[in-house]
Amino acid sequence: MGRMIIALVFAVTALQAYPEFQKFSQTHSRRTVNCGMCHASPEGPDGLSFGQVGSLDSVQMDLLKEARRAQRPGMEVSNPILNPFGNKLVQVMGVRLLVDAKKDPAMLHYYLKDAGDMDGDGVTDAQEFLDGTNPNNRHHGDPLALLLTNVQHHFFEIVMILLATAAGMFGLSNLLLAFAAGGKKP
Ligand SMILES: [Ca+2]
Missing domain, CATH: 1.20.5 (Single alpha-helices involved in coiled-coils or other helix-helix interfaces)
Structure with missing residues (x-):
């Protein structure tokens, strides 16, 4: 029974996955982009490790379900299988627009353009999505932009x-x- 529930959760997660965004970022930037851009685990949401669906307790499952119900923009979520940038995407766009954006992942750049710079490295989240760098890591970004930011700091x-x-x-x-x-x- 337990295995069936986990398999069912994995199936639902697969339906709500967004590999199109990873693919777009990777193709646009020509950098290797893993699931860790948006997810808590660089291996993605499916699995039993930390930050993956199979490891969640009941409280975390409730947070996941709540985040998936955030259809409209502006709803603050704390989905345990997402990292801060992933949760910010849900907050800025809402699930409905995110699903729409699968058809045109460049939309993320448009919606994020005023969403700031989470890690404070001088490269906006929108630009990091295009650059294929990690918006959660201030040491990961375009080398020239990081140099200029360090000189300023x-x-x-x-x-x-x-x-x-x-x-x-x-x-x-x-x-x-x-x-x-x-x-x-x-
Ligand atoms: Ca940044």
Whole structure:
């Protein structure tokens, strides 16, 4: 009986899966994109491991069902098989639009365009979807964008290091000049 219930849950999950989004992101970015972009488990929702349907207790199953009932945008959900970005997608678009977007996954970029930057790495969630990078991981993003963000975050330290280096070089140069001048004295 238990196995039958798990098989039934897996079947329902498969019906509500969104592999089209992963495929689009991967094709568009030419990066390898796994289920961990939206799901709690990088292996996807089906299975018995942490973050997968087979591991959920009754409270988590209720949260999953509640999230699947969030048809309209704006409903805050906490689906345990999704990560924060996945839950944000449900909140921003609602399940109905998400199902529609399977036909045209680029719609996600449109709906996310004002949804911010979850991990604060300077690359918006919408752009990370196109780039095939993880919107939940501030160390995962377009290298140039991450570099610019790091420069912004550490601007003061960078200026201080440059000033200290310049001061050190100025001092060394003066010291060498002083030695040179001292060497010319009779
Ligand atoms: Ca980001």
